[in-house]
Structure formats: C-alpha cells, structure tokens
C-alpha cells in the first residue's frame with residue numbers, strides 16, 4: 244500500500260506546534276482604527292450601518308483616540324465628512340478641512356499615535372464620485388492633481404501616512420511625486436492597490452456619506468470577478484510606480500518593500516501567497532453586527548478574522 248510521501252499533518256498534531264508554525268497572527272499591534280470626523284462640537288452621531296460606531300466631532304474624536312491609544316492600538320485611519328460638498332471636493336484639500344483639523348488635534352493630544360488619512364474625494368464631492376466628473380464620466384488624469392493635493396495637505400497637517408482609496412490609474416505615482424516636491428519624502432503611502440467596486444463597502448459609504456449620486460464606481464474600481472487583474476494592479480504599483488516609502492517598524496510593510504525584480508517573479512510570489520501582506524479591510528463586512536462571524540458565540544475571534552483576511556486577497560498593505 245502506497246503511503247503519502249509528505250505528511251504536513253505532523254505539524255498539526257500538537258497545539259504548541261501549530262502555534263509555532265502559524266503564519267498569520269492577529270495582535271493589537273496590527274489594528275488600525277477607522278474614525279469618521281464631522282464638524283461641530285459634542286457630536287456623537289451613530290452610524291446605522293456600523294453598530295457601536297459614531298461620526299465624531301473633533302473634541303469627541305480626540306477622546307476616542309486617547310482610549311484607543313490606551314488599549315495599545317497603534318494607528319487610526321481618519322475619514323472626514325465635510326461641512327459642504329462641491330463638484331471638486333474642495334474641503335478634501337483645504338488647510339482647515341475636517342481631516343486636517345482632526346490630524347492636528349490628535350497629534351496635539353497623542354503625538355505618538357500613527358495617523359493614517361484616507362485620500363479620496365468621494366466624501367467631499369457633491370456627486371459622490373472619487374474623481375472629477377465631466378460629461379457624466381469620471382476623468383482620470385485631472386483627478387490625480389486633486390488627489391495629490393489632498394495627500395500633501397494631510398501630510399502637512401501631520402498625517403504619518405496617506406491612504407489613497409480611489410483607484411485612479413497612476414494616483415500613487417502622482418501622490419509620491421507631489422509629496423516629494425513638498426519635502427514630505429518620509430511620508431509613506433498606503434494604497435488600496437486592488438480595490439473592488441464591492442457591495443462590502445456599503446456600510447463605509449453610509450458612514451462617510453460618500454455614496455455616488457449617479458451610477459456606481461465600476462468604471463474605476465475593479466470587477467470583483469477579476470482576481471488576475473488584481474495581481475496586475477498590485478504588481479503595477481509595486482514595480483511600475485516604485486513605491487519607496489517606509490514604515491520602519493512595519494515588518495509586513497517591509498516585506499512589500501523588499502519585493503523587487505521582474506513582474507513575473509512578483510506575480511508568482513503573489514500567486515503563491517508569499518510575502519504578500521494582507522489586512523482585514525475595516526469595512527469588509529456586511530454591516531449586520533449580529534451576523535458578523537466573529538461575533539458568533541464560542542468562536543475563536545482571531546482565527547475567524549484571519550480567515551476573513553484570507554478571503555480578501557485583493558486588499559493589500561503596501562507602501
């Protein structure tokens with residue numbers, strides 16, 4: 244009788260062995276807390292699609308951030324809901340925009356906390372799209388200039404890292420160039436390299452009040468059916484646009500920085516799941532707290548979170 248040559252089960256036999264060889268571990272160090280800033284004072288506006296979460300005025304947001312830092316959460320991701328929207332999303336890159344104000348306030352109170360800022364226009368535009376709209380379509384290249392302005396204004400306010408979430412072609416290169424020109428060469432970029440036009444973002448769109456007022460995002464964000472295209476998008480940004488920002492202590496980010504060489508090699512590594520840091524998208528849930536898998540009784544939360552993470556290979560950390 245033929246026996247299997249390889250016996251991977253050997254490493255699964257004992258709990259401590261399984262712990263030793265576990266490839267993914269979710270710890271508090273991995274968490275980034277998304278927060279939604281609004282104008283006003285004393286505002287804690289419940290977000291219906293995210294039970295237990297609130298849109299917060301800056302005074303309230305600062306309290307929340309202090310609590311988060313006290314729990315050891317290393318970073319927040321700030322989104323803003325503007326006072327007024329317009330076709331070009333002006334508040335997104337205003338010096339006194341809501342996010343820029345929030346960044347300064349948080350840095351005043353908890354200077355060591357990492358602040359990541361969402362770079363996009365959709366919360367700020369009257370049409371709710373992530374780019375400039377002309378003749379009913381979303382224009383790529385004119386949008387790049389605005390996205391770059393958003394990133395620079397946030398970094399100048401004190402953001403530690405900027406996170407473009409739009410999916411315009413060439414935005415990372417445009418942002419990198421603008422940051423460098425503004426003498427912000429040390430500001431890393433965390434891009435949504437392969438972002439799908441996904442219904443999973445529904446709760447986020449409600450939280451950030453950023454739903455498109457016409458059409459949808461499918462002309463710029465990816466078709467969820469396309470996995471190979473996701474690899475291409477990721478490789479394009481890793482190699483084609485040569486992202487070189489660094490977050491020194493981020494070992495998983497460092498893995499990405501180490502990726503170099505011909506596209507084929509990167510694609511192969513991506514295909515094999517090697518050196519491809521992944522994260523759980525904070526908005527990749529169905530918005531129904533009672534039905535979220537990690538809230539089922541008796542389940543192992545980190546384990547389930549990791550499984551969710553594995554199910555979203557298109558969302559990649561990168562710098």
Ligand SMILES: [Zn+2]
Pocket residue numbers: 363364365366372373408409453
């Ligand atoms: Zn957007």
